[in-house]
Amino acid sequence: MHLHGPLFPIPYDRTMRGRSVDKNAPRKPLTAFMMFMKERRSNSESLASLPFGERNRILGAEWSQMSKEQKQVYSSRAAEERAKYNVLLAEYKSSESYKTWLASNEGYVKNPKRKKGVQPEAERDSRESNFRVSIFTTEFLQYNRLREVVLRQLKKQAIQLEEETALLSKHVENLVHAETRTKTQLQSCSEQLANEEQIQKRLYRELVAALAEVSLPCSGGTSDSISTGTEHITETSVQSFFTQLEQLKEDQKHPELIIKAQELLETAISKKIIKLVSL
Numbered sequence: 001m002h003l004h005g006p007l008f009p010i011p012y013d014r015t016m017r018g019r020s021v022d023k024n025a026p027r028k029p030l031t032a033f034m035m036f037m038k039e040r041r042s043n044s045e046s047l048a049s050l051p052f053g054e055r056n057r058i059l060g061a062e063w064s065q066m067s068k069e070q071k072q073v074y075s076s077r078a079a080e081e082r083a084k085y086n087v088l089l090a091e092y093k094s095s096e097s098y099k100t101w102l103a104s105n106e107g108y109v110k111n112p113k114r115k116k117g118v119q120p121e122a123e124r125d126s127r128e129s130n131f132r133v134s135i136f137t138t139e140f141l142q143y144n145r146l147r148e149v150v151l152r153q154l155k156k157q158a159i160q161l162e163e164e165t166a167l168l169s170k171h172v173e174n175l176v177h178a179e180t181r182t183k184t185q186l187q188s189c190s191e192q193l194a195n196e197e198q199i200q201k202r203l204y205r206e207l208v209a210a211l212a213e214v215s216l217p218c219s220g221g222t223s224d225s226i227s228t229g230t231e232h233i234t235e236t237s238v239q240s241f242f243t244q245l246e247q248l249k250e251d252q253k254h255p256e257l258i259i260k261a262q263e264l265l266e267t268a269i270s271k272k273i274i275k276l277v278s279l
Contacts (some may be wrong), residue, residue, distance in 0.1 A: 031143075032071065052145070211241070214257060
């Protein structure tokens with residue numbers, strides 16, 4: 001915010017009328033940030049050569065990134081300067097110079113009232129000039145420009161945060177869609193698995209019904225005593241039953257059992273007892 005153009009509307013106060021700046025008063029101390037800026041400018045030729053706005057932008061960014069401990073060094077110095085200023089100001093207010101300045105200003109206020117009407121141009125220009133002095137000091141302008149730098153940085157950060165939020169929102173949306181697709185695929189796989197399990201159970205029931213008359217010798221049984229220790233097919237032993245049949249065929253043992261099992265399977269398929277397998 002630049003202070004150019006028309007003056008700020010300031011309420012008129014007769015006690016301010018004609019009040020001038022006391023040039024003999026102690027100069028107000030610098031703030032912690034102003035001390036930091038002054039020190040950095042004096043220690044860096046590259047910073048001192050930069051334009052005013054660019055230099056303040058860099059220094060403002062550095063100040064915002066400093067830790068509390070680093071800032072405390074300047075805050076302590078500023079507090080010491082403020083304390084010295086208060087002492088000097090108190091001493092000055094008891095001096096003859098201050099009393100003379102105060103009397104000159106109060107004397108202006110106590111002058112007889114002028115008649116109502118248009119004020120002299122010189123008086124109006126002088127009063128407006130005095131109003132300008134208090135807000136156009138070097139410290140005020142530097143502080144004002146610094147506020148502009150900080151404001152621009154905050155706006156930039158706000159835009160970056162909005163962009164990051166939009167990206168994160170899009171990422172979350174994609175994750176939600178991916179989760180939905182995964183759940184759909186999982187549900188479909190579960191349904192297919194359940195269907196396959198039902199088909200397998202049905203096939204096992206049909207095989208048990210078709211091969212109920214086949215009895216396989218248990219482990220340790222011999223070809224001369226088939227009836228001693230036999231095993232019938234069940235829904236839970238279908239795989240092991242067929243594994244034993246395949247082993248008997250390879251070992252060429254009990255060929256009559258192999259032939260019987262083949263005939264029973266062919267008959268069951270032809271009569272549609274086993275519907276999931278065709279010849």
